[in-house]
Amino acid sequence: MIEKQSLPSAPILIEAIRSLGYSFKTAIADLVDNSISARANRVDIILIPNEYPRLIVFDNGIGMNKKELEEALRYGTKNPLEKRNDSDLGRFGLGMKSASMSQCRKLIVISKKDGKLSGFSWDLDYVITRQGWYLLEYREDEIKKLPNINLFDNVETGTYLLLENFDRVSLSTSNLNNTLTNYMNETIDHLALVYHRYLNDTVEIYVNNNKIEPRDPFLVSNKSTMALREQNIIINNESIRVKPYILPYINKLTQEELKKVGGKEDLRNNQGFYIYRNKRLIIWGTWFRLTRKEELGKLARIMVDIPNSLDYMWNIDIKKSTVNLPDMIKKKLYASIDESILQSKAVHNYRGRKIVKDKDVNYIWERIELRDGCYEYKINRNIQQIKMLEETLDSNQLKALDRVLSIIEERFPTNSLYLDASQGKVNVEKDDDNELIEKLCYEIKENLKYCSIIGMDKKYVLEALLKTEPYCNFENLKEMFKEEEI
Ligand SMILES: Nc1ncnc2c1ncn2[C@@H]1O[C@H](COP(=O)(O)OP(=O)(O)OP(=O)(O)O)[C@@H](O)[C@H]1O
Ligand SMILES: [Mg+2]
Known part of the structure; x- marks a missing residue:
């Protein structure tokens, strides 16, 4: 040749x-x-x-x-x-x-x-x-x-x-x-x-x-952004850092923050992995087909840091605008997806609950902050329903009642409730549910009858009940009892 x-x-x-x-x-x-x-x-x-x-x-x-x-x-x-x-x-x-x-x-x-x-x-x-x-x-x-x-x-x-x-x-x-x-x-x-x-x-x-201001897609400076557990994946002696973030719910964002994360319409589209090569963002807003882009996952964003020494594995292109994910890394990233999507769903669904931070409302469950920054939930012993019992029960019965309430508090099914809520599977009260309103109305009437028996002031009890959960959440109920002859 x-x-x-x-x-x-x-x-x-x-x-x-x-x-x-x-x-x-x-x-x-x-x-x-x-x-x-x-x-x-x-x-x-x-x-x-x-x-x-x-x-x-x-x-x-x-x-x-x-x-x-x-x-x-x-x-x-x-x-x-x-x-x-x-x-x-x-x-x-x-x-x-x-x-x-x-x-x-x-x-x-x-x-x-x-x-x-x-x-x-x-x-x-x-x-x-x-x-x-x-x-x-x-x-x-x-x-x-x-x-x-x-x-x-x-x-x-x-x-x-x-x-x-x-x-x-x-x-x-x-x-x-x-x-x-x-x-x-x-x-x-x-x-x-x-x-x-x-x-x-x-x-x-x-x-x-004109100076360009950074556009942090994780809004780390917003106190409500949740940083989840960081993970390091070791591949060929090199470390890939995986850090999931959950953005705050939209109504907690300023206009400027909303713009930074891609705007309301694009929030869903921009969920996913954010792949950085030496801190420079290469590709973002993709789950690499490991999962679907769900509406409820739209607050989940995972920062992935890869060193340039692993370029050969990711098939980085000349324009530095695409990468392919090798299967062995895909598998390892899978766990972080699940965790962050669940959290995103939780943040998303949570706003559905009415948290009326009203001094005039008596909540049944009290959220108590502990010294280590965790929370515990206790049943409020000052609600009118318990006060009525206090009028009639003797001290032994009252102690028994307290023990029952304590057991309920201790056995609160945190994990399964969290999982169900994160998937939107918890039945939530609706303001316009007529059957429920009828049931609550009946309960109030029964409580008032009980007041007559034990000699409590019905007007006072009614007012107290209407300020207590669940009754306080239904404007219709208040209207109905306004007219009621007591
Ligand atoms: N602004 C700069 N200041 C100093 N040196 C530079 C600058 N731009 C390019 N160079 C030098 O020129 C070389 C060629 O740059 P070029 O962008 O063509 O390729 P590269 O950066 O090595 O690789 P890539 O094709 O991935 O960008 C660089 O490796 C660097 O040594
Ligand atoms: Mg170059």
């Missing part, structure tokens, strides 16, 4: 790579990944609207010297199989080129290191003319003419990307500047979510000088 070299055609391959499927926002995120990997603590994204709009991504990261920059611009500069630094968000050695050129025809990169600026560009039209992998190097005077290049004045090191000639976006619109502005707004939302754990902490991202 004779060996034959088969080189790819530069214009054709670049054009093909442009079609990997980046959207505007995923492309920008791929560039921000590079800035974060380069340990930048500030990234500026600047859209310059014009007849020929341009976009700058500038960071104050470690920068590159001329040799490093020339290498970085090579398509396929790093081996995807190479072990990467723990905090590196890259994998394929392609992102800077593939993401930028998916949106535009010309990418200029200038970088500063050791006090010097170096610059190169990929210009698709030049590549077509030359029919080869030709970069263009920029001289110092050419660099100085670039827009906003004075951003370098305030940093020791950093990198500047200039994207020009948005041919694909132009084809899809008659108003390029408007469309780009809309895309930028979507990008702001996307970056706020995808980097929320960085934005809270290590990096600031500005779009045209």
Whole structure:
């Protein structure tokens, strides 16, 4: 056999790579990944609207010297199989080129290191003319003419990307500047979510000088968010951290919080796993077909942290926007799904109960907070029904009654009630249930008859009963007894 070299055609391959499927926002995120990997603590994204709009991504990261920059611009500069630094968000050695050129025809990169600026560009039209992998190097005077290049004045090191000639976006619109502005707004939302754990902490991202605020999809700062038990799954000596959260019920959220979690309509859609690779959100709002998206599961969100060393298992894609879940991890994640969906259902159903925090109401069950932050439920001994018994029972009978009440309290079926309630299977009283109202009405009348026998003031007892559960929950009952001759 004779060996034959088969080189790819530069214009054709670049054009093909442009079609990997980046959207505007995923492309920008791929560039921000590079800035974060380069340990930048500030990234500026600047859209310059014009007849020929341009976009700058500038960071104050470690920068590159001329040799490093020339290498970085090579398509396929790093081996995807190479072990990467723990905090590196890259994998394929392609992102800077593939993401930028998916949106535009010309990418200029200038970088500063050791006090010097170096610059190169990929210009698709030049590549077509030359029919080869030709970069263009920029001289110092050419660099100085670039827009906003004075951003370098305030940093020791950093990198500047200039994207020009948005041919694909132009084809899809008659108003390029408007469309780009809309895309930028979507990008702001996307970056706020995808980097929320960085934005809270290590990096600031500005779009045209406006700082992006983090969008935490778990609303950790809301006191009513429930953090469930954390789990660590060990795979090939690497640890995957799984932390389920249950969002508060919608009416406990401010408008801003509701927006952060995706809005009322999208709450259901956004339940599921939130997969992070080195704290950068990759994919979210999916149960990977392990379970269905149920209405009652909509408050359940599970944070899953995977290190980049396990990239090969998850089949992370070049755009860092999809992952596949290997079966062995699926099985281990299953338990956390069940627990969190049950909790979500519990939070959801709980709001169905009327908790009338009314001083004038006598509750039958009292919720008592213990010192360790747990609660216990006790039967309220001050309800009118018990007071009536106290009038007639002797002290031994009263003690017996107290023992019965204590046993009921101790044997309260917490677990099964919790399970049934979480599945919406507990029969709840309805305000308009005529049969129930008739029954309660009868009970009150019997109690009043009993009052006559033991010589208690009927009017006083009636008033007390109507302020006690379950009677106090039914406006109709109050109306009925208003008219009643006592
Ligand atoms: N903003 C930057 N600051 C410093 N170095 C950078 C910057 N952007 C890119 N680089 C260097 O250029 C290299 C190539 O970047 P590129 O985005 O093309 O690939 P990658 O980040 O290695 O992998 P991926 O294809 O997954 O993004 C990076 O590995 C990094 O060394
Ligand atoms: Mg990259």
